[in-house]
Amino acid sequence: MSTPRKFDAIIIGAGQAGPPLAGRLTAAGQTVALIERKLVGGTCVNTGCKPTKTMVASAYAAHLARTGASYGVMSGGPVTVDMKVVKARKDKVTVDSRDGLESWIAGMKGCTLYRGHARFEGPHEVRVGDTLLSATRIFLNVGGRANIPDMPGVSDIDYLTNTSMMQIDFLPEHLVVVGGSYIGLEFAQMFRRFGSKVTVVEKGPRLISREDEDVSDAVKGIMENEGIALRLNAECISFARHADGVTVGVDCTSGDRAVVGSHVLLAIGRRPNTDDLDLDKAGVELDKRGYVVVDQELRTSVPHIWAMGDCNGKGAFTHTSYNDFEIVAANLLDNDQRKVSDRIEAYALYVDPPLGRAGMTEAAALKSGRKVLAGERPMTKVGRAVEKGETQGFMKILVDAETREILGGSVLGTGGDEAIHAVLDLMYAKAPIETLQRAVHIHPTVAELLPTIAIELKPLDS
Numbered sequence: 001m002s003t004p005r006k007f008d009a010i011i012i013g014a015g016q017a018g019p020p021l022a023g024r025l026t027a028a029g030q031t032v033a034l035i036e037r038k039l040v041g042g043t044c045v046n047t048g049c050k051p052t053k054t055m056v057a058s059a060y061a062a063h064l065a066r067t068g069a070s071y072g073v074m075s076g077g078p079v080t081v082d083m084k085v086v087k088a089r090k091d092k093v094t095v096d097s098r099d100g101l102e103s104w105i106a107g108m109k110g111c112t113l114y115r116g117h118a119r120f121e122g123p124h125e126v127r128v129g130d131t132l133l134s135a136t137r138i139f140l141n142v143g144g145r146a147n148i149p150d151m152p153g154v155s156d157i158d159y160l161t162n163t164s165m166m167q168i169d170f171l172p173e174h175l176v177v178v179g180g181s182y183i184g185l186e187f188a189q190m191f192r193r194f195g196s197k198v199t200v201v202e203k204g205p206r207l208i209s210r211e212d213e214d215v216s217d218a219v220k221g222i223m224e225n226e227g228i229a230l231r232l233n234a235e236c237i238s239f240a241r242h243a244d245g246v247t248v249g250v251d252c253t254s255g256d257r258a259v260v261g262s263h264v265l266l267a268i269g270r271r272p273n274t275d276d277l278d279l280d281k282a283g284v285e286l287d288k289r290g291y292v293v294v295d296q297e298l299r300t301s302v303p304h305i306w307a308m309g310d311c312n313g314k315g316a317f318t319h320t321s322y323n324d325f326e327i328v329a330a331n332l333l334d335n336d337q338r339k340v341s342d343r344i345e346a347y348a349l350y351v352d353p354p355l356g357r358a359g360m361t362e363a364a365a366l367k368s369g370r371k372v373l374a375g376e377r378p379m380t381k382v383g384r385a386v387e388k389g390e391t392q393g394f395m396k397i398l399v400d401a402e403t404r405e406i407l408g409g410s411v412l413g414t415g416g417d418e419a420i421h422a423v424l425d426l427m428y429a430k431a432p433i434e435t436l437q438r439a440v441h442i443h444p445t446v447a448e449l450l451p452t453i454a455i456e457l458k459p460l461d462s
C-alpha cells in the first residue's frame with residue numbers, strides 16, 4: 001500500500017450532510033477530504049427535490065393557465081407547454097444551487113474536494129482513483145439511487161429514472177409511471193399537466209400505501225380528476241419493446257392486461273449506494289437491504305466511521321439527511337448529545353394540492369394501543385381553499401386521549417406542506433392539545449382551521 005495522504009476526516013459523498021459537516025469540521029480547525037464521484041449537492045440538488053419542485057411549479061402554472069377562465073382570466077387559446085423552457089428553467093435553478101455549494105466548499109479552509117469514486121482499502125484508508133487517503137474519522141454520505149428490480153423484460157427496454165427524467169426537453173406522448181408512491185406521483189401529475197397522457201401502474205391495491213386509506217383515496221381522486229389513468233393491483237408487472245414504445249404488462253384484476261406507452265418511468269423505490277464502497281475492508285456492517293447499520297448517534301459498527309443520510313435507512317429525505325449532520329456535529333463538536341430518536345417523522349408529497357405529514361398515521365396510532373382522538377375537516381370547509389378554488393383534500397389531527405399530546409397530522413390540501421408545521425412544532429414542544437385549541441391563527445389561512453379541528457375531537461374507533 002502506498003503512503004496515504006493524511007486528514008483528520010474523510011467524508012464520502014457531497015450530498016445533504018457531507019458539505020455542512022465539512023464546514024463544521026474545518027471551522028473547528030480540522031483537515032477534511034470531501035470525496036464526490038458525480039455532482040456536488042447529490043440527489044436533492046441535481047436529480048431530486050430541487051429540480052422536481054421547479055418542474056412542479058411549471059406544471060402548476062400550466063394548470064392555472066388552463067383553469068384560468070373559471071377565475072375570470074382569459075388566456076385566448078389553448079395552453080401549450082414548451083418543454084425546452086421548462087427544462088432550461090429547471091437547469092438554471094439546479095446549476096445556481098450547485099454553483100453556490102461549490103463555491104462554499106471551495107472557500108472552506110482545510111477542505112480538499114476530491115472528484116472520483118471512493119472505495120475503502122482498510123478501516124482508515126480510502127482510495128479515490130490513484131490517490132490513497134487516510135483519516136482518523138470517516139463519514140459516509142453516499143445516498144441512494146433508483147431501485148431497478150429484476151422484473152421480466154426490464155433489461156430489454158429503455159426506461160427512465162428520476163435521473164434521466166432530468167434530461168427530458170420534449171413531451172412524452174404517453175408516460176407510463178411504474179410505482180404509485182411519492183416520486184412516481186409527482187412526475188405523473190406534472191407530466192399530465194405538461195400535456196402527456198399518463199398512466200400510473202402500481203402493484204399494490206392503493207397509492208402511497210404507507211399513508212392511511214383516506215389519504216390514499218383522496219390522492220387517487222386528485223390524480224383521476226386530472227385524467228391520469230391508474231392501474232392498481234398490477235401484480236405481475238413486465239416489459240416488452242413495442243413499435244410505439246414499450247408494452248407494460250399490468251395483469252390487473254380488471255381492465256386491459258397491458259398498457260402501451262411511449263416512455264416508461266421506473267419509480268419503484270430507492271436503494272443505498274453501499275454496494276460499491278468495499279465496506280467489508282473497513283468492517284462496516286450492512287443490514288439485509290444494504291443500509292449501513294448505525295446507532296442513535298449515527299455511528300456504524302466501526303467506532304470511527306459514521307453514516308449520514310439516505311444510506312443509513314433512518315430517513316429518506318433532505319431534511320433527515322441534514323438533521324443527521326446536525327446530530328453528528330452536535331455530538332462530536334458541541335458536547336451536545338443529540339440522537340435520531342429525537343426526530344419526529346415528517347415529510348410532504350408534492351402533488352397539487354400537496355400532502356403535509358407529521359408523526360403517526362391513524363393506523364400506527366391505533367396499533368400503538370393508545371386511546372386516540374381524531375379531528376378532521378374537508379378542504380371544502382376551509383375558507384382559504386374555497387377562495388383559491390382549490391378545495392380538494394382534507395386535514396386531520398390525532399391526539400393521545402390520555403396525555404393530550406398530538407400524535408400526528410395530515411394536511412392534504414392547498415398549502416398543506418406549510419400548514420403541517422403548526423402541528424409538527426407543537427409535537428416537538430410536547431404541548432397539550434389545549435395549546436392548539438386556544439391558539440389564534442391568522443385569517444384566512446388553511447392553518448386557521450387547525451384549532452377548530454382540535455376543539456372538535458372525537459374518539460377514533462379501532
Ligand SMILES: Cc1cc2nc3c(=O)[nH]c(=O)nc-3n(C[C@H](O)[C@H](O)[C@H](O)COP(=O)(O)OP(=O)(O)OC[C@H]3O[C@@H](n4cnc5c(N)ncnc54)[C@H](O)[C@@H]3O)c2cc1C
Nearest residue numbers: 013015016037042043044048118142143309310316317318
Ligand atoms: C425525484 C426525487 C424527488 C425528491 N424530492 C424530495 C423532496 O421534495 N423533499 C425531500 O426532503 N427529499 C426529496 N427527495 C429525497 C432526497 O433527494 C434525498 O433524501 C436526499 O438527497 C438524500 O441526501 P443524502 O445526503 O443522503 O444523499 P445524496 O443527496 O444522494 O448524496 C450522496 C452523494 O454521494 C455521492 N457518492 C455515492 N457513492 C459515492 C462514492 N463511492 N464515492 C464518492 N461519492 C459517492 C453521490 O454521487 C451523491 O452526490 C427526492 C428524491 C428524489 C429521487
